[in-house]
Amino acid sequence: MLKRWFPTIVFAVGLLAAIITATLPERPQFAEPEKTAAALAATQAAALPARFAWSDLPRPTPSAHAATLAEVLPGTRLPVLKVEQDNEPVHLVAAWFGGSREGAADVSLYQSDWYANASWLPAREIMTRQHAADELGRNIRKLGNPLFVTEPGRLHLFFVSVSYGGWAGSAINRSTSTDGGKSWKPSQRIVTSPFFNLSTLVRNPGVWLSDGSLGLPVYHEFINKHGEWLRLDPEGRVLAKNRMPMPRATLQPAVVVLDGQRAVSALRDAGPGENQVQWAETGDAGRSWQAGSARTIPNPNSAVAMIGLRDGSLLMACNPIGGNRNQLSLLRSSDQGSTWTLVRVIEQSADDRDEFSYPALIQDRTGEVHLVYTHLRRGIRHARFTEAWLNNPGTPNVPAVSP
Amino acid sequence: MMTPDNLFLRTARLPYVRARIYVVALAAVMFIPWGDLILWRYVYGFINDLSPTTWVLFFVWLGFPQGFHFWVKEELPLKRRLILWLSMVGFYVFSLGSGPFDPYAYGYQPWVILAGLSAWVVWRSRAAPCLTVLLGMDLAIFALHGLSSDNLWDYLFDPVLMIVLGISLIRPLMSHRKIRTQS
Numbered sequence: 001m002l003k004r005w006f007p008t009i010v011f012a013v014g015l016l017a018a019i020i021t022a023t024l025p026e027r028p029q030f031a032e033p034e035k036t037a038a039a040l041a042a043t044q045a046a047a048l049p050a051r052f053a054w055s056d057l058p059r060p061t062p063s064a065h066a067a068t069l070a071e072v073l074p075g076t077r078l079p080v081l082k083v084e085q086d087n088e089p090v091h092l093v094a095a096w097f098g099g100s101r102e103g104a105a106d107v108s109l110y111q112s113d114w115y116a117n118a119s120w121l122p123a124r125e126i127m128t129r130q131h132a133a134d135e136l137g138r139n140i141r142k143l144g145n146p147l148f149v150t151e152p153g154r155l156h157l158f159f160v161s162v163s164y165g166g167w168a169g170s171a172i173n174r175s176t177s178t179d180g181g182k183s184w185k186p187s188q189r190i191v192t193s194p195f196f197n198l199s200t201l202v203r204n205p206g207v208w209l210s211d212g213s214l215g216l217p218v219y220h221e222f223i224n225k226h227g228e229w230l231r232l233d234p235e236g237r238v239l240a241k242n243r244m245p246m247p248r249a250t251l252q253p254a255v256v257v258l259d260g261q262r263a264v265s266a267l268r269d270a271g272p273g274e275n276q277v278q279w280a281e282t283g284d285a286g287r288s289w290q291a292g293s294a295r296t297i298p299n300p301n302s303a304v305a306m307i308g309l310r311d312g313s314l315l316m317a318c319n320p321i322g323g324n325r326n327q328l329s330l331l332r333s334s335d336q337g338s339t340w341t342l343v344r345v346i347e348q349s350a351d352d353r354d355e356f357s358y359p360a361l362i363q364d365r366t367g368e369v370h371l372v373y374t375h376l377r378r379g380i381r382h383a384r385f386t387e388a389w390l391n392n393p394g395t396p397n398v399p400a401v402s403p
Numbered sequence: 404m405m406t407p408d409n410l411f412l413r414t415a416r417l418p419y420v421r422a423r424i425y426v427v428a429l430a431a432v433m434f435i436p437w438g439d440l441i442l443w444r445y446v447y448g449f450i451n452d453l454s455p456t457t458w459v460l461f462f463v464w465l466g467f468p469q470g471f472h473f474w475v476k477e478e479l480p481l482k483r484r485l486i487l488w489l490s491m492v493g494f495y496v497f498s499l500g501s502g503p504f505d506p507y508a509y510g511y512q513p514w515v516i517l518a519g520l521s522a523w524v525v526w527r528s529r530a531a532p533c534l535t536v537l538l539g540m541d542l543a544i545f546a547l548h549g550l551s552s553d554n555l556w557d558y559l560f561d562p563v564l565m566i567v568l569g570i571s572l573i574r575p576l577m578s579h580r581k582i583r584t585q586s
Contacts (some may be wrong), residue, residue, distance in 0.1 A: 007535035008528050011520075014542030018517060018555070021546040025512075130439060138448035139440055163448030191552035194498050194507045195562050197451045224501035238553045240511050245503045 025239045028231065028285035029210040030257040038310070045310040045367025050388035054401050057112050057372070058123040059379040061098035064110075066145045066303075067372040067380040069094045069360045070205070072180040075152030089116035090364045093155065093181040094372055095126065095146040096380050103166075105129060109146050109159060111181060116366075120382070126184060132161050135186045136173060139163055144170060147202040149214060155181050156236075158190075158202045158216070168221040170201045174236045190238060192230060198222045203252040203303060204360075206232075207263065213239060215286045217253035217265065225270045227253035229286045244289040250278045254306040256314055256337075261285050264292075264337045266306045266316060269299045277304055277318065279337065297331065297340055298322045305359040310367055311387055316340065317359035317371055328356035328373055332390060343390050346371065346383055347401045356381075419468045426465060452550040454561040455541050478531040481575050488572060491565040494556075510554035517542075517555075 033041070057067075072091040092114040099107030109127035112120045133140040144160030144167060155177045160170045175187040192200040199222030206216035209231070216230045227244035244253060248271035257263045263282050269275035277299045279292035297318065302325050304318040314333040319325045320342065327348035331340040347356045359373040368384055375381040383401065414420055433443035464471045479487070498507040509515050520538055528535040538559075544550070545558040552558070 007532035007539070008524065010536045010539035011524050011528065011542070012539070014539035014546070015517060015521060017546035018513070018542040021548075022513065022517075133440060133444070137444060139445045140448070189551055191451070191550075191554060191557060194510075194554070194556055195495055196449060197552075220499075223499050226501045238511055241505070241508045243501075243503060243505050243508070245501065249501075 023233065023237075023239060025213060025231065025233070026211045028213075028215070028287060029260050030215070030263060030285050031208040031210045032257070032260055041365070041367065042310040042312075045363070045387050048367050048386040048388060050386060050392050052383070052385040052389050052400055054381060054383040055119060056375070057094060057096075057120050057380040057382060058110075059098075060110060060123045060125075061100070061106075061108075063101045063104075063377055064096050064098040064379050065102055065374045065377060066203070066358050067094055067096040067360055067374065068146050068148045068205070069362050069370060069372045070148035070150040070155060071362060071364045072155065073150055073152045073365070089118075090366055090368070091115055091180060092362075092364070092370060093148060094120075094360075094380065094382070095148060095157065096374075097143055097146060098123075102377075103142050105142065107143050109143055113181065114382070126157075127159060127187070132159075132173070132187065136161065136189055141165075145201060145203050147205060149206050149216070151208065154178050156214075157184060157187075159187070160201045167201065168199050170199055170221070171197050172200050172202050172218065176236075188236065190230075190232075190236065192218070192228075192238065192241065193220070193222075195222075200228070201252075203358075204254040204305065205362075207255055207257050209285065210260075215255070217255045219251045219253065221251070225249035225251055227251070227265065227267050227280065227289075229253075229282075229289060231286065240287070242287060242289060244280045244291075246278055246280065246291045248278060248294075252303050253280065254304050254316075256306050256308045258308075258336055264314075265289070266295070266304045266318075266337070268301065268303055269294070270301050274322070275299045275301055277316075277320075295337070295340060300324055303358045305361040305371075307361045307363060307369075309363060309369070309387060315361060315369065315390070317346070317361050317373070319357060324352045324355075325357040326350075326352055326354045328359060329396075330371075330390065342396050345397055345399045346373075347375075347381075348399050423465055423468070450561075450563055452552060452557065452561075453563055454558055455544045455549065456537060456558075456560055457564045457567075459537055459540065460564070474533050478534050481572070481579065484568060484572060485576075488565065488568045491560060491568070495562065495565070507554065507556055510556035513545075513555035 095111045097107050098110050108125045110123040111126045112123045114120050129140050140161050142162045147158040149156040157175045158172055162169050172190050173187045175184045177184050191197050199220050200218050202218050204217055206214045212234050214232045218228050220226055227250055229242045231240040233239055250267040251270045252268045253265040255263050255265045265280040267278040269278050276294040277297040278294050280289045281292050282289050297320050300319055300323050302319045306316045309315050314337050316331045320329050321327045328346045330344040332343045333340045357374045361371050363369045371383045372380055435442050494506050524535055541558045545555050
């Protein structure tokens with residue numbers, strides 16, 4: 001009798017264990033700041049005088065690319081978006097990959113810190129290929145895009161690694177720091193693809209959901225190129241994955257939350273022919289994404305950064321010219337991304353081979369906006385400005401950074 | 404008179420013993436250092452975690468060859484293996500595609516898959532007791548987060564299993580076709 005029922009009993013035990021331990025996440029809802037706090041922050045940002053400044057980050061290697069930027073937020077982890085008000089200066093951390101050239105074996109991840117009214121601190125090598133191989137228990141051929149995601153009291157570092165092949169063979173890994181980026185916990189691999197875990201990359205920051213989970217825009221490059229949306233629990237476990245189906249090949253979604261359920265995403269156009277910034281929207285906090293019509297912004301198959309400013313407008317940094325990446329500009333939308341206006345050219349060159357690319361944008365808690373980007377593939381440059389500087393654009397086609 | 408050397412050589416020449424000697428030798432090679440890592444780390448960098456299904460089938464094949472062949476014959480005849488393989492191929496095609504349907508995504512909140520497996524067990528557990536046990540083990544390991552993946556599909560099968568299953572189908576399908584041609 002027992003022998004007859006043994007297989008069914010084994011299955012039933014396994015099934016029961018799977019049901020008990022399976023996570024049933026809450027219906028997703030984007031985390032929103034409290035209305036009074038948001039209004040106060042908007043007033044504070046608007047009150048800053050018009051100003052613009054730029055500086056170069058340390059250049060420890062001949063080549064640097066794909067910078068990410070985050071503000072170290074004081075406070076405790078939960079609830080999300082409850083940042084302790086303090087008088088400490090704004091503390092930013094930037095990371096990028098640098099080495100002899102992109103994809104070379106000597107490429108490592110570097111980090112530098114910036115405190116308000118001070119210069120960037122010397123760069124630290126936070127992840128080498130060998131270090132990643134040791135932590136992840138496998139050979140690592142090269143390292144790629146790093147990405148910081150911040151929350152009060154904790155920084156998350158996601159980074160791309162490749163064991164074999166090109167960038168299409170990438171996987172993403174995650175580490176965290178609870179001391180403002182001074183030290184990082186051993187990294188762990190995130191499994192996001194069934195086929196040898198091939199081809200998931202990160203570029204633009206994620207957004208927090210009301211239950212403490214993280215919505216992370218990622219992208220896929222193997223065979224097809226498209227955006228994807230991961231929902232991760234606070235410990236980095238994948239709760240859900242959703243594809244961003246688009247009519248063209250797209251990469252590197254940049255997501256901005258509009259309210260508790262709606263968000264918009266600008267994507268890099270990796271398709272053939274004339275390229276424009278591609279667009280996707282969700283109305284159910286990332287559970288499904290719908291392709292929108294491409295924005296009338298040229299996109300030479302290059303990365304786009306987008307944030308929501310405190311005044312409710314959207315700000316985009318991109319290369320809005322056909323063909324090359326020799327102009328980096330800021331565009332602004334006051335109608336949730338439907339139409340865009342060029343407000344500032346940050347940097348441009350007459351030489352098509354020059355590159356000002358891979359922008360990353362944040363607005364710190366004082367309201368100042370920070371932009372970091374690849375400068376000629378030789379280093380990372382930091383530009384900072386205020387909403388008032390954007391509101392008073394002068395001549396938009398004159399570069400803000402003098403050559 | 405049969406000396407121990409002769410006995411070893413004769414045993415090693417038996418096809419199913421020979422295949423296992425090759426596999427054990429290959430496994431031993433995986434521990435050889437190459438640069439800073441052992442060879443297995445390079446293989447692991449490519450294949451990632453194998454599913455519990457693959458490991459169980461591998462060790463049963465390695466340790467109990469006759470039992471393995473009897474089990475395959477009884478529970479996974481050619482037609483069923485072919486359907487299974489085609490399903491895996493279809494799964495990977497859709498999972499790596501760009502359309503709105505991504506079957507892999509269902510493995511993170513695996514309620515539909517669990518319901519499907521339960522229905523299959525109700526229907527087939529008597530006819531396929533070993534497969535039922537194997538599925539139960541997969542689910543238990545999933546519950547214990549035995550792999551780095553949070554997706555149930557990764558506990559049920561993997562690309563290596565699909566490739567080995569595909570290779571194992573070649574010879575029977577060829578002989579099946581030959582018999583049909585002859586008749």
